[in-house]
Amino acid sequence: MLEIKNLTYNIGEKKILDHISFSIPENEVTAIVGPNGVGKTTTVQILSNIIKTENVSVKSLNRNKKIVYLDIEYLVFDELTAQEFLELHSRIHNKNKEELEELLNEFEVLNIKEFLPNKLKGLSLGQKQKLIILMGFMSNADILIFDEPFNGLDYKSEMNFKELLRKNKFNFTIIITTHNFHDIERYTKQCIVMEDSKTIKQITNVNTQSYKKNIFQYLGLEQEQYK
Secondary structure (H helix, E strand, C coil), X not given: CEEEEEEEEEECCXXXXXXXXXXXXXXXXXXXXXXXXXXXXXXXXXXXXXXCCCCHHHHHXXXXXXXXXXXXHHCCCCCCEHHHHHHHHHHHCCCCHHHHHHHHHHCHHHCHHHHCCCEHHHCCHHXXXXXXXXXXXXXXXXXXXXXXXXXXXXXXXXXXXXXXXXXXXCCCEEEEECCCCCCHHHHCCEEEEECCCXXXXXXXXXXXXXXXXXXXXXXXXXXXXXX
16 A cells, blocks of 8 residues: 555645545555545645655655656647657657557557547547557556546547556556546546545445445435436
């Protein structure tokens, strides 16, 4: 388990995170959920060292683990094609063309090859998300953090990505933030529910029915609308 203890973060006088503590199971998928503005993105950006902190447990995590935070805002170089961008990214992570091709084949269900000749500036939101997903699994990281990775994905691609998360073939520790609760019990081992700046609940997926029920209960949602 990766332990985070007494995490606090303020913007001016506003307390965004108020001494929250939680643990992340290694080599599993954890979802962080909660209302808008509760601090989900802030939390994962602190974990990935985008937002700096003096928190001892976060500093220890970053010393011992390589963490990659993934968001479509990091898709720069608009004039490059998706193919050129992936080749550039693969060189950064010491992957050769054969390894890139193997990974593309592994993620064939996302149909990434279809838009490889297209420039980044012309890609749809869903296509950009697929590139970000592939970039994550291409990396040499220990921990992958995806911020709202289902945004822009069509239903089929969303389901295929969730299946890839469920299998987690490469044994990454994966953290996602999401408002998408459909099938959350199928691909996550744990869910961290952030109710407010200081109240969180950790729920482990032991029984899928009670797991999802507890998530919805803590969020104050009706489960039927997400079946």
